[in-house]
């Protein structure tokens with residue numbers, strides 16, 4: 001236990017040093033809170049109204065937008081690249097294994113963009129829309145508020161290979177996932193706090209099958225409630241590895257699925273996390289620091305809200321230097337301007 005902990009610490013130090021040269025998290029031209037104050041003063045109202053309608057219609061829409069923002073920022077920085085469709089000239093990120101049949105919410109972004117294009121044409125980038133919409137999504141389901149720095153440009157490129165390699169997946173080990181966050185300039189604390197996003201939204205059977213037929217029983221202990229929960233998960237997600245039921249879905253936080261709260265961490269402490277990667281933060285043998293953070297956020301909802309807000313700003317500040325030079329404000333978030 002001790003030696004594996006120090007290996008992890010060492011890796012974290014090495015990555016932190018590498019990190020400064022790999023990714024400049026301090027945004028190139030700095031993002032500012034009042035970026036659109038004179039060019040599109042109604043921006044926040046328009047986004048808030050549209051998000052309110054979407055989340056009222058279906059609370060899961062909050063989760064879709066939040067995840068979309070995360071999958072945008074981890075690939076070339078927050079530059080709207082995740083929104084781009086495949087065309088003859090461009091390969092988008094939507095077919096990456098972490099995104100296909102899984103990522104959604106694009107129509108909500110389209111609706112916001114259309115409203116903004118009629119109000120202030122050619123002004124607000126899709127990357128900024130997504131960042132504000134993610135913040136509003138969190139508030140609408142009971143989460144914290146934070147100010148959103150703005151001024152991102154939309155990329156004219158996307159990267160399927162980076163989407164495949166940068167985004168963490170549910171069956172990767174803790175060290176791999178931590179290093180993917182460090183690579184983006186995000187710390188272990190950021191990782192544990194941002195994973196708290198799994199307090200809302202759903203996962204597909206394909207994403208949690210290994211967990212429920214793996215160590216779920218061992219981490220959750222043998223009590224009636226968790227056995228009942230595990231059996232219900234197994235009925236949603238049969239053991240057949242191919243085909244059957246793979247797109248069946250269930251909430252990641254079965255206690256308060258539509259509320260942004262800290263109950264996700266309570267589930268981890270009970271050993272009932274739905275994804276392998278989530279439970280690893282608490283139960284993994286090398287996850288001393290992550291274990292302590294999970295305990296802290298389970299015990300202190302305000303500490304979680306504060307750190308989640310700070311970490312969301314930090315994630316939103318992963319910028320694409322390339323986009324500041326060659327980027328644009330797309331007219332349609334799905335396509336680069338012609």
Ligand code: HEM
Pocket residue numbers: 060062063064066067070101102103168169170171177191194195197198200201202203204205206207275277
């Ligand atoms: C720490 C590494 C992470 C891993 C391995 C991971 C993995 C996953 C997986 C496998 C799903 C289910 C997808 C499906 O079955 O279709 C999911 C859903 C989700 N993730 Fe993560 N995630 C991570 C971090 C994050 C972060 C940082 C955020 C946002 C800040 C986030 C937000 C969400 C949301 C909101 C959903 C639910 C989406 C829905 O309802 O469709 N995740 N994640």
